[in-house]
Structures are given as C-alpha cells and as structure tokens.
Amino acid sequence: GAGVSQTPSNKVTEKGKYVELRCDPISGHTALYWYRQSLGQGPEFLIYFQGTGAADDSGLPNDRFFAVRPEGSVSTLKIQRTERGDSAVYLCASSLGSGLGDEQFFGPGTRLTVL
Amino acid sequence: RKEVEQDPGPFNVPEGATVAFNCTYSNSASQSFFWYRQDCRKEPKLLMSVYSSGNEDGRFTAQLNRASQYISLLIRDSKLSDSATYLCVGDSSYKLIFGSGTRLLVRP
Numbered sequence: 109g110a111g112v113s114q115t116p117s118n119k120v121t122e123k124g125k126y127v128e129l130r131c132d133p134i135s136g137h138t139a140l141y142w143y144r145q146s147l148g149q150g151p152e153f154l155i156y157f158q159g160t161g162a163a164d165d166s167g168l169p170n171d172r173f174f175a176v177r178p179e180g181s182v183s184t185l186k187i188q189r190t191e192r193g194d195s196a197v198y199l200c201a202s203s204l205g206s207g208l209g210d211e212q213f214f215g216p217g218t219r220l221t222v223l
Numbered sequence: 224r225k226e227v228e229q230d231p232g233p234f235n236v237p238e239g240a241t242v243a244f245n246c247t248y249s250n251s252a253s254q255s256f257f258w259y260r261q262d263c264r265k266e267p268k269l270l271m272s273v274y275s276s277g278n279e280d281g282r283f284t285a286q287l288n289r290a291s292q293y294i295s296l297l298i299r300d301s302k303l304s305d306s307a308t309y310l311c312v313g314d315s316s317y318k319l320i321f322g323s324g325t326r327l328l329v330r331p
Contacts, residue, residue: 148323150312150322150323199267212269216265
C-alpha cells in the first residue's frame, strides 16, 4: 500500500518568506508526527497530532512554526518569516495509534533551504 | 547533554566483519528502544525494536542494559548493503528521541 508522502520534496525560499509543507499519512493512521533533521543530526520531534488535534506541540522551536490537521488526515506545517537556521529536512511520520507497539512510518521528507 | 548519545563513526569495515555500535540514554523513564537505519538522503526506517533483554533478527542482535542505560547493536557478516547510518532511538511516550547516528561503511 501507499506509504507516507510529503510535498514538495525540495523547497528553496528566501529569508523572510512563508512556506507550507504538506504530509499525507498512511490511510487509517490516526497519529501523525512532524520531525526536523539538521545535517549530521538525528530527527528532532516538533509536534504530534492524534486525530485533528495537536496533542503535543512542545517541540516547535518558536511561534513562527504552526501545524494543522483539519480533517484528521493530511497535515500542513507552516513556517512564517523563514530564517536561514530553518534549513533542514522536515520529516513527517504516521502510526496506527500512539501506543508502544505502534511503529512510526516516515515519509521521504521535504528538504527546505532558506537563502 | 543529549538524551540519546552515540558514537558518530564512521566505522569502516571489510565485508564479512562483525561490527558493534553502542548508545547511551539519560532518560530512565524511557520504556522502549529502537534501532533505525537511514540511507543517504532517505527517511529513517525501523530496523529493530529493543525491549527488556534484547532480541535477534538474522545477522542483527540488539541488547538493552537498563541498569547501565546502554543499548547496543551487533551486525555479523557485514554486507556492502549494510552501509548506512544507524540511529539509536528511545521513546518518551509517543515521541521518538533520536541519537545523532553512527555511520557504517562496508568495503569490498
């Protein structure tokens, strides 16, 4: 079946611009996560959705970052007034539930470059 | 101090070698641990889960020592296709906490 998909695969933008990154989770998965991976580092947690609501947004670095999942499926990560330090690969993952046995499946990521 | 720490490597080994990676974690509340594999410019993929006393899957063996807060991954009979970055991961409830990864290069 189809895995997690993310669009765009690459995004180049200028400092100060607004960007939206989209994630399509695996059909039927109720839990959705966003992570950010900088060069040479492991992914870092940003936000977790259970259904439509953001159950934990403690990993969002500041108020320029916001994410939504209005219908409990597709999610959009929004970054306002982008800065060069926002350059990274943004990974989305989904899982059937959020229990210990629920594997998180990752999408291919969106590589964001802020010039 | 990072919550999950691992040697970045790279480990450069010949085909057929046995190689071991180590990882330490600081959050004693973490219940589950995993090894993920990440190929260059690809997403991480679950390699193995590590629960309580550890487990084995073919050429791969993972061990967990809760007293020492230490996790290991042993790869026997290395293949060229094992070349990748191996990420040590702990959980904090639903959140995955990743180490920075250990890079493995298997040469012919």
